[in-house]
Amino acid sequence: MKFPSIFRVNQPRRFQINPRHYDPVKEEIHQRTENIKRELEARGVLESEDREELDRRYSHGSSIRGAFTSGSPIKKQPSTVMQSAGMMRMIIFVLLVAGFGGYLYIGPDFFYYLLYLGAAVALLVSLFKLKPSKKKAT
Known part of the structure; x- marks a missing residue:
């Protein structure tokens, strides 16, 4: 039983993670629209410039992929x-x-x-x- 106190006692911090919300319905809708846009581009209805802009906007690829190796000073040859x-x-x-x-x-x-x-x-x-x-x- 805890006794009442006017002093605040520090307690150990607990691991607390706030997960991101994942909506499977929204993800499925997005994948379907991407497939339809690819089909329209293949038929020639949708222009490739629009497709490139949409890819940049809605790309699911990691923006970190390759960032560590491409910016590494070890990979680059020194100029002098x-x-x-x-x-x-x-x-x-x-x-x-x-x-x-x-x-x-x-x-x-x-x-x-x-x-x-x-x-x-x-x-x-x-x-x-x-x-x-x-x-x-x-």
Whole structure:
């Protein structure tokens, strides 16, 4: 027996699902009208443009089908080398190994050399980006 209380006691949440309403009669009517429209299109009474518009409007196919594979970055080939994840990992690995080896071989001055080299590369890249590209005159 539960005693009356002025305090509200939390209870565990219960799984609650709200099912969508499925009307088999409406579904059957829709399928019949689709079959009749296909027959009319086959006879030439209904134009195919109308059929395409109706298909788009009343398509029962999944709009998700193939969406995960078509939008996946794994499927697409990278357009540049820098967009490839494997290439970026390799570059980072080589830089780490070279930095560690350089530190062991040269000492702490190696990081200053890397800093100057990085600044020079950044300067060259920025200069090439600022340089106007030559276009063919047609």
